[in-house]
Amino acid sequence: MTTAPLRLGIAGLGTVGIGVVKIIRQNAAQISARTGRNVVITAVSARSRDRDRGVPLTQFAWEEDPVALARRDDVDIFVELMGGHEGAAKNAIEAALAAGKHVVTANKALLAIHGQKLAETAEAAGCQIRYEAAVAGGIPVIKALTEGLAANRIQRVMGVMNGTCNYILTRMEATGQGYNVLFDECAQLGYLEADPNLDVGGIDAGHKLALLAAIGFGTRVDFDAVELEGIQNITLDDIRRAGDMGYRIKLLGVAQMTGRGLEQRMSPCLVPANSPLGQLEGGTNMVVIEGDSVGQIVLRGAGAGEGPTASAVMADVCDIARGTRLPVFGQPARSLIGAPAARSASAAPFYLRLLLQDKPGALAKVATVLGQEGISIHRMRQYEHAGDAAPVLIVTHKCTRSQLDQALEAIAALDVVTQTPVALRIEQV
């Protein structure tokens, strides 16, 4: 076993970067005992050198330019915690690989978009790219999927992987406040990305899903094929009515291989309230993996925050220190297949909420359109209302999303519909 210290260069000293500095200070003895090596930080880089970050940093060399940091002779692992899928982070990672350094990163966007090319580069150079922190914070889900379930054919990967969205949805339910109120609360609490659409639009969680899908199904990471839908249109009414039927609404990612190709969806879904996914509260993350041998495995934990995310970064560092070497996506990047994107291939029941003019025959018109598209109705209920528009709730039998979209288009054209219908998939979990 090599006994020379393993030297880290850390680019990015935000929450996660500082968390990594703290772990190395506090748990050096454990890490050394477990990996057989001392892990040290030799150099750091960040936007502002002078900001007080609450931990002493002066013992580390300072680099203004993360690319220069990545190339330093005294750096064995380049730890990229800057974020962003272009520019500095990408340049610096490429520089690190070109210089023969391993890379540990929390950057889901960069890997979801450029992962295939970076993986090929890393594997050609004999370098590791590790990214446990990129998905579901401290939960060792990349490891579980890549290693712990390596002998399984993965059948489905699901996850609630954006804590902010789950916080908003569960707080709406608990407090009776609307989406906009809780969005503002999240903004004040600092729970939102600089571009909030990354969170509430499902993009951030979609990046994570694309990474899990690549590992699980041996496919080239394909974020563009993820069907994205955010939580912006979920109302308190939807949450309550779903609850009446024994469901809760989650921003749920689902990846599964179908006869037509790889289906990847990140969208608000109804899940049974008494399932592990349905019981998930607040900012917690959960990933569910189904394999042909193992059945269903559920992993739960904090999806963000200084400690959990830094724990995942350091798990990757410890693996490298121990000499563990793995292909970036669990098998050599050049062997990953380019699966066709199967948009909404799998059928499911759907929850529909419509606002109809309260006049004779309105409901019949909707039912007729659904029938014409081959969609049968499992449950239908008209709610009490004030005014001349009646909220109607329909649960369909199984149909595909494209069947449903055609029906919704026809329904929208009806003169009795006064609002764009809400349609949410009911995922069998």
Place this chain on the structure above:
Amino acid sequence: MTTAPLRLGIAGLGTVGIGVVKIIRQNAAQISARTGRNVVITAVSARSRDRDRGVPLTQFAWEEDPVALARRDDVDIFVELMGGHEGAAKNAIEAALAAGKHVVTANKALLAIHGQKLAETAEAAGCQIRYEAAVAGGIPVIKALTEGLAANRIQRVMGVMNGTCNYILTRMEATGQGYNVLFDECAQLGYLEADPNLDVGGIDAGHKLALLAAIGFGTRVDFDAVELEGIQNITLDDIRRAGDMGYRIKLLGVAQMTGRGLEQRMSPCLVPANSPLGQLEGGTNMVVIEGDSVGQIVLRGAGAGEGPTASAVMADVCDIARGTRLPVFGQPARSLIGAPAARSASAAPFYLRLLLQDKPGALAKVATVLGQEGISIHRMRQYEHAGDAAPVLIVTHKCTRSQLDQALEAIAALDVVTQTPVALRIEQV
């Protein structure tokens, strides 16, 4: 990367062994893609050669003696699935290590009792002993703790790790049937070990806890120090009364480092009904790991059965195929410390059920004894009763088990107590 096939010798062709054979037949392409090597079985051994096991085995060499199997030149990994903590399994593993073979095993008893010595032998020989299948079936919990959370100081490890016990407890609640009825049902369903006390007495789960504690706390595995208590005395009344207070009863393993040493307990506990542990139904397993950086991680899945357990065996095989090398308990066996056993060092509230003679002053006598031991009462309730003995339920404020045991001894000596009191810890989860 080595491209020669990795050759397994499998000793034991029961449920798990046959599961391994099936995975290698069915998922050979995946395994090869992911590990860069073909994984093949070269030889097998079992008690009966002629039994029809539903899969063809004639292409594998047959050994009557597992020790001979372990020593074969065409075996790289000795896969021990015989069970038992002495005799054949132990001899064969020792023979494999002496011959320089890696070992993959599902044998929790053997490792809980002889793990330290075997680990030292393996590490001196440069061999792996891997045992993901020994704890919580298909859940990759050994991996999560050893690798995924390697940079954490582990604070507490908890788990429901005997599916049969959880099945009995949750079925008692759901059906209103008593312990004995469900014990018999489990016997008929084949859910019980040949010695049922391994299950219902908490021994099997205690073995698993001892392994997790060794990894988590860097201590020499010490099964003898596990405080064991089974579920045999849990009544339907206890389950219902716990439920009235918002708790469920689980056979819960808890390991934590205290100021006085390592505390390891496997005993029926009350846990909040709305916690992940409290929500666990049927034969499912759950492990909860708490680390200083990561916070709380929850892992859930099937704890037994052909597919899940074989999945874990094969995860270890895949790791070895990929070249991953780890100390048996996550750090070199000779560096593990011999922590003193801190029996019941941590304080907790307790649930007490007593049967008291229904006469004036009976309750006062009990309360007085508790007070004398420094135990204060949080809630007390006398239930309706027929006859002249009254069931009384007490929830204490926090106290240690030894405080409580002294009080219980004094209470048992009171003339008003008509039955041995039941005392269950309320674990904060």
